[in-house]
Amino acid sequence: MKSNTLTIIKKEFARFFGDRQLLFTTVIMPGLMIYLVYSLMGNGINKMITEGADEVVTLQVENMPASLAPMFYNLDSNLVVTLQSFGDEDIKKLEDKEINGVLLRFPEAFDERIAVYDPSLDMMPANVEIYYNSTNNASSRVYMIISTMLNNYGRSFTVNVPQNEEQRFDQASDESIGAMIWSKILPMLIMMMLFSGVMAIAPSAIAGEKERGTIATLLVTPMRRNDLALGKIISLSGIALLSGISSFIGIALALPKMVPIEEGGLAFHYATTDYVVLLLLIFASVLIMASAVSLLSALAKDVKNAGTMVVPFMLVVMLAGLVPMFQSSVPEGIVTYLIPFYNSIEVMTAVFAHEMQWIPVIVTLASNIVYTGIAVWGLTRMFNSEKIMFSR
Amino acid sequence: MRISMEEILKVEGLSKTFTLSRKQQKIERTTARRKVAVDNLSFSAYRGEIFGLLGPNGAGKTTTLRMLSTLIRPDSGDALLDGCSVVNQPEEVRAKIGFLTSELKLEDFFTPNYLFDFFSELHGVEENAKEKMKNEMFARFGIDKFAEVKVANLSTGMKQKLSLVISLVHDPEVIIFDEPTNGLDVLTARTVTDYLQELRSEGKTIILSTHIFSLVERLCDRVGIIIDGRMVSCGTLEEVCGGMTIEDRFFDLYKEEKGGEE
Numbered sequence: 194m195k196s197n198t199l200t201i202i203k204k205e206f207a208r209f210f211g212d213r214q215l216l217f218t219t220v221i222m223p224g225l226m227i228y229l230v231y232s233l234m235g236n237g238i239n240k241m242i243t244e245g246a247d248e249v250v251t252l253q254v255e256n257m258p259a260s261l262a263p264m265f266y267n268l269d270s271n272l273v274v275t276l277q278s279f280g281d282e283d284i285k286k287l288e289d290k291e292i293n294g295v296l297l298r299f300p301e302a303f304d305e306r307i308a309v310y311d312p313s314l315d316m317m318p319a320n321v322e323i324y325y326n327s328t329n330n331a332s333s334r335v336y337m338i339i340s341t342m343l344n345n346y347g348r349s350f351t352v353n354v355p356q357n358e359e360q361r362f363d364q365a366s367d368e369s370i371g372a373m374i375w376s377k378i379l380p381m382l383i384m385m386m387l388f389s390g391v392m393a394i395a396p397s398a399i400a401g402e403k404e405r406g407t408i409a410t411l412l413v414t415p416m417r418r419n420d421l422a423l424g425k426i427i428s429l430s431g432i433a434l435l436s437g438i439s440s441f442i443g444i445a446l447a448l449p450k451m452v453p454i455e456e457g458g459l460a461f462h463y464a465t466t467d468y469v470v471l472l473l474l475i476f477a478s479v480l481i482m483a484s485a486v487s488l489l490s491a492l493a494k495d496v497k498n499a500g501t502m503v504v505p506f507m508l509v510v511m512l513a514g515l516v517p518m519f520q521s522s523v524p525e526g527i528v529t530y531l532i533p534f535y536n537s538i539e540v541m542t543a544v545f546a547h548e549m550q551w552i553p554v555i556v557t558l559a560s561n562i563v564y565t566g567i568a569v570w571g572l573t574r575m576f577n578s579e580k581i582m583f584s585r
Numbered sequence: 586m587r588i589s590m591e592e593i594l595k596v597e598g599l600s601k602t603f604t605l606s607r608k609q610q611k612i613e614r615t616t617a618r619r620k621v622a623v624d625n626l627s628f629s630a631y632r633g634e635i636f637g638l639l640g641p642n643g644a645g646k647t648t649t650l651r652m653l654s655t656l657i658r659p660d661s662g663d664a665l666l667d668g669c670s671v672v673n674q675p676e677e678v679r680a681k682i683g684f685l686t687s688e689l690k691l692e693d694f695f696t697p698n699y700l701f702d703f704f705s706e707l708h709g710v711e712e713n714a715k716e717k718m719k720n721e722m723f724a725r726f727g728i729d730k731f732a733e734v735k736v737a738n739l740s741t742g743m744k745q746k747l748s749l750v751i752s753l754v755h756d757p758e759v760i761i762f763d764e765p766t767n768g769l770d771v772l773t774a775r776t777v778t779d780y781l782q783e784l785r786s787e788g789k790t791i792i793l794s795t796h797i798f799s800l801v802e803r804l805c806d807r808v809g810i811i812i813d814g815r816m817v818s819c820g821t822l823e824e825v826c827g828g829m830t831i832e833d834r835f836f837d838l839y840k841e842e843k844g845g846e847e
Binding site for chain 1: 687695
């Protein structure tokens with residue numbers, strides 16, 4: 194008897210792509226909404242930062258180093274730099290917004306201390322005190338300009354000292370910082386997007402057919418039940434993947450508006466292998482999500498019941514997505530990579546942190562495929578169960 | 586008007602018991618946790634005949650037909666359909682039958698044209714045969730004018746005709762109909778019963794369930810009367826009725842089974 198898996202997949206796709214409303218709400222809207230919301234948020238943040246850019250603000254500097262003075266005078270045409278000591282009264286004025294700017298204190302003999310500074314000797318570097326008021330937009334703006342300038346200065350200073358292994362490591366710090374931040378955020382975002390794609394269609398996929406009575410029409414055909422199960426899971430995964438891709442594009446387009454990537458911001462450097470592994474992980478994750486939600490959908494009496502059953506499961510996946518935010522390194526040992534959903538999140542975290550190892554990747558992909566196989570088997574059993582298929 | 590004595594369906598000792606949920610117990614007004622729906626049922630059907638299962642609501646007719654169509658599995662017993670066991674060869678059985686009940690629905694989103702093609706593909710019908718069958722069936726039931734209209738926009742009668750057509754896409758040898766005229770308007774009901782007779786004349790076997798006496802008298806070659814899941818009488822109309830009307834005979838049997846209670 195020929196396999197009818199493809200026939201089921203074609204029918205599910207025909208159903209999905211033929212319904213413009215469903216197509217819009219499931220594939221187009223998530224990406225569009227994410228882009229619009231994130232862009233608006235980014236614009237709001239940028240507006241907050243740049244607000245008052247034309248306003249004349251003051252920068253009061255104590256112990257201005259000769260090596261840095263020219264940089265400060267060329268920072269911003271609206272910035273009035275004064276060289277003057279300051280005390281608690283001035284700080285209080287800053288707090289009360291009577292001073293519209295920033296107070297900056299260098300240690301005495303800053304240039305001399307920098308000249309003898311050697312990071313390899315575990316010396317204390319020259320500390321700079323910056324006083325600003327974050328509730329004052331002008332003060333915040335000047336603070337960002339100053340801190341960026343000083344950070345850049347610090348980096349260039351580290352690079353210029355005589356070369357050794359540790360300093361080369363420092364040179365890569367931009368990428369490390371970017372990788373660390375992406376590895377904390379992106380796995381959770383990706384899993385959320387994929388899950389929202391699955392949630393949009395999967396709960397009703399089988400429960401809806403049970404509710405409408407159309408599943409029985411399929412079950413009286415000679416089609417093998419495992420063809421039906423596999424066809425459902427693959428088609429749902431495909432549609433959920435489209436929804437996930439849409440969300441991903443939305444994030445990718447909106448991200449530069451949210452955080453400054455490159456040019457002194459967060460580095461986003463990944464190799465082709467990283468992208469391929471990520472793609473495989475996304476496929477495997479969607480497969481297992483669609484499988485799990487299909488099982489719940491088959492168990493449910495109707496679509497409403499299916500939605501209720503899927504929510505706790507979604508929360509567990511979301512919580513798993515938060516774990517990398519609270520851990521300092523990716524876990525070792527194989528067992529972690531046998532836990533569905535969590536394994537994908539950990540491997541994604543490792544990929545984004547440039548700490549990918551092949552064994553966890555292979556274990557995660559293989560275990561997800563095995564779990565999908567088990568889900569197909571389970572769903573086949575459910576299609577054979579009159580109690581599950583015809584219970585009211 | 587039996588056409589042959591070739592036994593195409595042999596049911597032997599078929600039984601099915603359901604566990605009742607609390608909700609079902611309330612509906613059935615019983616405290617019993619289990620309900621025997623079909624009890625050791627045996628009968629045969631022959632090629633080219635219409636066999637009717639007659640019984641009141643809840644007698645076990647639908648459960649029997651669902652077991653024959655492999656939608657549910659018997660607790661014990663078996664049925665051989667054209668030599669294939671409903672217990673051990675469900676896929677082969679499904680390939681040989683067309684099953685229709687009002688509980689089977691078609692997806693509202695699709696058109697008759699799409700659904701016919703889809704179910705033909707599931708049944709492995711070849712392209713040429715499919716097109717020929719589609720043209721014939723659509724023309725006969727007046728679906729051709731609505732071939733590209735979504736099921737959601739069809740009238741109830743047209744939906745029922747389409748369900749009938751879809752259940753027959755693979756030209757099955759045995760057609761199992763649960764309450765074939767239930768909920769149909771008189772015109773559609775007549776179209777369906779005429780078609781069943783035509784199928785019989787083509788040598789197809791039809792197993793139907795009903796509680797309508799006139800339908801049994803008009804259509805069936807043989808009849809089995811089911812009460813409380815048990816076959817209380819089975820044979821040709823003459824054999825079962827013995828000169829009485831089917832309605833009178835049914836109520837006699839019912840009183841015997843129920844001990845006078847109605």
